[in-house]
Amino acid sequence: MRLLKRITIPLSKTQPGYYVIQVCLKHFSPESTKGILELVLENCLALAKDKFGCCLVQSSVHYAYTEAKERLVADITEHARVLSEDPYGNYVVQYIIGLKIPRITSDILAQLGGSFVNLSMNKYGSNVIEKSLKEAGEKNMSIGLLTR
Incomplete structure:
Protein backbone atom coordinates (compact mmCIF):
# COMPACT_ATOMS: atom_id res chain seq x y z
CA MET A 1 0.00 0.00 0.00
CA THR A 66 -16.54 7.85 9.32
CA GLU A 67 -13.96 10.54 10.11
CA ALA A 68 -12.56 10.67 6.56
CA LYS A 69 -16.07 10.68 5.10
CA GLU A 70 -17.07 13.63 7.28
CA ARG A 71 -13.93 15.56 6.30
CA LEU A 72 -14.47 14.87 2.60
CA VAL A 73 -18.11 15.94 2.74
CA ALA A 74 -17.16 19.09 4.67
CA ASP A 75 -14.53 20.01 2.06
CA ILE A 76 -16.92 19.40 -0.83
CA THR A 77 -19.63 21.40 0.94
CA GLU A 78 -17.23 24.29 1.54
CA HIS A 79 -16.38 24.41 -2.18
CA ALA A 80 -19.87 23.58 -3.47
CA ARG A 81 -20.24 26.87 -5.36
CA VAL A 82 -17.00 26.47 -7.33
CA LEU A 83 -17.54 22.76 -7.92
CA SER A 84 -21.11 23.31 -9.13
CA GLU A 85 -19.86 25.30 -12.11
CA ASP A 86 -17.21 22.75 -13.04
CA PRO A 87 -17.72 20.10 -15.76
CA TYR A 88 -16.72 17.33 -13.33
CA GLY A 89 -17.08 18.96 -9.94
CA ASN A 90 -20.83 19.31 -10.38
CA TYR A 91 -21.13 15.51 -10.31
CA VAL A 92 -19.44 15.43 -6.90
CA VAL A 93 -21.86 18.03 -5.48
CA GLN A 94 -24.82 16.13 -6.96
CA TYR A 95 -23.52 12.93 -5.38
CA ILE A 96 -23.34 14.56 -1.95
CA ILE A 97 -26.86 15.97 -2.33
CA GLY A 98 -27.98 12.49 -3.40
CA LEU A 99 -26.85 11.08 -0.04
CA LYS A 100 -30.06 12.65 1.30
CA ILE A 101 -28.58 13.78 4.60
CA PRO A 102 -30.69 16.83 5.51
CA ARG A 103 -27.98 18.70 7.44
CA ILE A 104 -25.47 18.32 4.61
CA THR A 105 -28.00 19.27 1.96
CA SER A 106 -28.88 22.38 3.98
CA ASP A 107 -25.20 23.28 4.28
CA ILE A 108 -24.71 22.93 0.52
CA LEU A 109 -27.79 25.04 -0.17
CA ALA A 110 -26.42 27.69 2.20
CA GLN A 111 -23.15 27.69 0.23
CA LEU A 112 -25.08 28.09 -3.01
CA GLY A 113 -27.40 30.72 -1.55
CA GLY A 114 -27.65 33.86 -3.62
CA SER A 115 -26.27 32.03 -6.66
CA PHE A 116 -29.29 29.99 -7.67
CA VAL A 117 -30.17 32.14 -10.69
CA ASN A 118 -26.60 32.23 -11.99
CA LEU A 119 -26.12 28.52 -11.39
CA SER A 120 -29.42 27.66 -13.06
CA MET A 121 -28.17 29.40 -16.22
CA ASN A 122 -24.79 27.64 -16.09
CA LYS A 123 -24.37 24.46 -18.14
CA TYR A 124 -23.05 22.50 -15.14
CA GLY A 125 -24.55 24.45 -12.26
CA SER A 126 -28.03 23.86 -13.62
CA ASN A 127 -27.56 20.13 -12.98
CA VAL A 128 -26.81 20.86 -9.32
CA ILE A 129 -29.85 23.13 -9.03
CA GLU A 130 -32.05 20.46 -10.63
CA LYS A 131 -30.73 17.81 -8.22
CA SER A 132 -31.30 20.21 -5.32
CA LEU A 133 -34.89 20.79 -6.40
CA LYS A 134 -35.52 17.04 -6.59
CA GLU A 135 -33.81 16.08 -3.35
CA ALA A 136 -33.99 19.01 -0.95
CA GLY A 137 -37.70 19.65 -0.67
CA GLU A 138 -39.51 22.97 -0.60
CA LYS A 139 -38.46 24.02 2.89
CA ASN A 140 -34.75 23.54 2.26
CA MET A 141 -34.92 25.13 -1.19
CA SER A 142 -36.61 28.25 0.23
CA ILE A 143 -33.85 28.50 2.82
CA GLY A 144 -31.25 28.17 0.06
CA LEU A 145 -32.94 30.76 -2.12
CA LEU A 146 -33.26 33.26 0.71
CA THR A 147 -29.79 32.99 2.23
CA ARG A 148 -26.90 35.31 1.40
Whole structure:
Protein backbone atom coordinates (compact mmCIF):
# COMPACT_ATOMS: atom_id res chain seq x y z
CA MET A 1 0.00 0.00 0.00
CA ARG A 2 2.95 2.34 0.57
CA LEU A 3 3.82 2.25 -3.13
CA LEU A 4 0.20 2.77 -4.12
CA LYS A 5 -0.03 5.76 -1.81
CA ARG A 6 2.88 7.42 -3.64
CA ILE A 7 1.19 7.07 -7.02
CA THR A 8 -2.44 7.57 -5.99
CA ILE A 9 -2.84 11.06 -7.45
CA PRO A 10 -1.34 10.28 -10.90
CA LEU A 11 -3.26 6.98 -11.00
CA SER A 12 -6.52 8.69 -10.12
CA LYS A 13 -6.39 10.73 -13.31
CA THR A 14 -6.69 7.71 -15.60
CA GLN A 15 -9.58 5.30 -15.95
CA PRO A 16 -7.60 2.11 -15.20
CA GLY A 17 -5.77 3.82 -12.34
CA TYR A 18 -8.98 5.10 -10.81
CA TYR A 19 -10.40 1.58 -10.99
CA VAL A 20 -7.39 0.12 -9.13
CA ILE A 21 -7.79 2.67 -6.34
CA GLN A 22 -11.55 2.10 -6.17
CA VAL A 23 -11.02 -1.65 -5.76
CA CYS A 24 -8.55 -0.98 -2.94
CA LEU A 25 -11.03 1.32 -1.19
CA LYS A 26 -13.77 -1.27 -1.57
CA HIS A 27 -11.89 -4.38 -0.47
CA PHE A 28 -9.14 -3.27 1.92
CA SER A 29 -9.57 -2.40 5.57
CA PRO A 30 -9.96 1.22 6.71
CA GLU A 31 -6.48 0.98 8.25
CA SER A 32 -5.01 -0.06 4.90
CA THR A 33 -6.75 2.68 2.93
CA LYS A 34 -6.10 5.48 5.41
CA GLY A 35 -3.10 6.80 3.44
CA ILE A 36 -5.04 6.88 0.18
CA LEU A 37 -7.93 8.70 1.81
CA GLU A 38 -5.55 11.25 3.34
CA LEU A 39 -4.22 12.01 -0.14
CA VAL A 40 -7.74 12.34 -1.50
CA LEU A 41 -8.54 14.72 1.35
CA GLU A 42 -5.43 16.81 0.68
CA ASN A 43 -6.23 17.02 -3.04
CA CYS A 44 -10.02 16.96 -2.87
CA LEU A 45 -10.75 20.13 -4.84
CA ALA A 46 -8.31 19.34 -7.66
CA LEU A 47 -9.47 15.72 -7.88
CA ALA A 48 -13.14 16.75 -7.90
CA LYS A 49 -12.43 18.88 -10.99
CA ASP A 50 -10.78 16.02 -12.90
CA LYS A 51 -12.55 13.59 -15.24
CA PHE A 52 -11.60 10.47 -13.27
CA GLY A 53 -10.65 12.23 -10.06
CA CYS A 54 -14.30 13.17 -9.52
CA CYS A 55 -15.16 9.47 -9.59
CA LEU A 56 -12.43 8.78 -7.02
CA VAL A 57 -13.79 11.49 -4.71
CA GLN A 58 -17.28 9.96 -4.92
CA SER A 59 -15.90 6.45 -4.27
CA SER A 60 -13.87 7.79 -1.37
CA VAL A 61 -16.98 9.27 0.22
CA HIS A 62 -18.79 5.97 -0.31
CA TYR A 63 -16.09 3.69 1.13
CA ALA A 64 -14.37 5.97 3.67
CA TYR A 65 -14.39 5.37 7.39
CA THR A 66 -16.54 7.85 9.32
CA GLU A 67 -13.96 10.54 10.11
CA ALA A 68 -12.56 10.67 6.56
CA LYS A 69 -16.07 10.68 5.10
CA GLU A 70 -17.07 13.63 7.28
CA ARG A 71 -13.93 15.56 6.30
CA LEU A 72 -14.47 14.87 2.60
CA VAL A 73 -18.11 15.94 2.74
CA ALA A 74 -17.16 19.09 4.67
CA ASP A 75 -14.53 20.01 2.06
CA ILE A 76 -16.92 19.40 -0.83
CA THR A 77 -19.63 21.40 0.94
CA GLU A 78 -17.23 24.29 1.54
CA HIS A 79 -16.38 24.41 -2.18
CA ALA A 80 -19.87 23.58 -3.47
CA ARG A 81 -20.24 26.87 -5.36
CA VAL A 82 -17.00 26.47 -7.33
CA LEU A 83 -17.54 22.76 -7.92
CA SER A 84 -21.11 23.31 -9.13
CA GLU A 85 -19.86 25.30 -12.11
CA ASP A 86 -17.21 22.75 -13.04
CA PRO A 87 -17.72 20.10 -15.76
CA TYR A 88 -16.72 17.33 -13.33
CA GLY A 89 -17.08 18.96 -9.94
CA ASN A 90 -20.83 19.31 -10.38
CA TYR A 91 -21.13 15.51 -10.31
CA VAL A 92 -19.44 15.43 -6.90
CA VAL A 93 -21.86 18.03 -5.48
CA GLN A 94 -24.82 16.13 -6.96
CA TYR A 95 -23.52 12.93 -5.38
CA ILE A 96 -23.34 14.56 -1.95
CA ILE A 97 -26.86 15.97 -2.33
CA GLY A 98 -27.98 12.49 -3.40
CA LEU A 99 -26.85 11.08 -0.04
CA LYS A 100 -30.06 12.65 1.30
CA ILE A 101 -28.58 13.78 4.60
CA PRO A 102 -30.69 16.83 5.51
CA ARG A 103 -27.98 18.70 7.44
CA ILE A 104 -25.47 18.32 4.61
CA THR A 105 -28.00 19.27 1.96
CA SER A 106 -28.88 22.38 3.98
CA ASP A 107 -25.20 23.28 4.28
CA ILE A 108 -24.71 22.93 0.52
CA LEU A 109 -27.79 25.04 -0.17
CA ALA A 110 -26.42 27.69 2.20
CA GLN A 111 -23.15 27.69 0.23
CA LEU A 112 -25.08 28.09 -3.01
CA GLY A 113 -27.40 30.72 -1.55
CA GLY A 114 -27.65 33.86 -3.62
CA SER A 115 -26.27 32.03 -6.66
CA PHE A 116 -29.29 29.99 -7.67
CA VAL A 117 -30.17 32.14 -10.69
CA ASN A 118 -26.60 32.23 -11.99
CA LEU A 119 -26.12 28.52 -11.39
CA SER A 120 -29.42 27.66 -13.06
CA MET A 121 -28.17 29.40 -16.22
CA ASN A 122 -24.79 27.64 -16.09
CA LYS A 123 -24.37 24.46 -18.14
CA TYR A 124 -23.05 22.50 -15.14
CA GLY A 125 -24.55 24.45 -12.26
CA SER A 126 -28.03 23.86 -13.62
CA ASN A 127 -27.56 20.13 -12.98
CA VAL A 128 -26.81 20.86 -9.32
CA ILE A 129 -29.85 23.13 -9.03
CA GLU A 130 -32.05 20.46 -10.63
CA LYS A 131 -30.73 17.81 -8.22
CA SER A 132 -31.30 20.21 -5.32
CA LEU A 133 -34.89 20.79 -6.40
CA LYS A 134 -35.52 17.04 -6.59
CA GLU A 135 -33.81 16.08 -3.35
CA ALA A 136 -33.99 19.01 -0.95
CA GLY A 137 -37.70 19.65 -0.67
CA GLU A 138 -39.51 22.97 -0.60
CA LYS A 139 -38.46 24.02 2.89
CA ASN A 140 -34.75 23.54 2.26
CA MET A 141 -34.92 25.13 -1.19
CA SER A 142 -36.61 28.25 0.23
CA ILE A 143 -33.85 28.50 2.82
CA GLY A 144 -31.25 28.17 0.06
CA LEU A 145 -32.94 30.76 -2.12
CA LEU A 146 -33.26 33.26 0.71
CA THR A 147 -29.79 32.99 2.23
CA ARG A 148 -26.90 35.31 1.40
